[in-house]
Amino acid sequence: MLDKLKQLLQRELLDDNDSGDAAHLSVKLAAAALMIEVIAADYHFKDEERDTLLSILQKRFSLDKDVAESLLTEAEHAHKSATDYFAFTSEINRRYSQKKKIELIHILWQLANADQEIHQIEQHVIRRISNLLYVEHRDYIAAKLAATGHS
Secondary structure (H helix, E strand, C coil): CHHHHHHHHHHHHCCCCCCCCCCCCCHHHHHHHHHHHHHHCCCCCCHHHHHHHHHHHHHHHCCCHHHHHHHHHHHHHHHHHCCCCHHHHHHHHHHCCHHHHHHHHHHHHHHHCCCCCCCHHHHHHHHHHHHHCCCCHHHHHHHHHHHCCCC
16 A cells, blocks of 8 residues: 555655665755745744645645645655755756746745745745856746735
């Protein structure tokens, strides 16, 4: 049973371009881990943030609820074991177009604002991720304004 679940997760979490190599981080997992970085930044992992994240994972990656929950669990584990953002951002830089990177920054702002309050530490984390993804400052600001309803 556990092996079947692992196979399902590998099949669902690896992109079409993924090789299936265990050392190769799925871009979906990398994006989800960065999303967790943002909502965990203020040390308060609130229910509305988790619900928003789960909903985003389902919609963004066209996943059913069980697979999205599994991705979230894997991303939480990856987040806890990571020492920096490099493994996540390097995978996204390899696979995402500039447009998709900007969309990811927009999602990070949505998550930070899920509790209707953006903390300075969340803003700092998004700024660092944005820099590592080579997203221009104007796109970073536009994503923030759009996510907070100030566009």
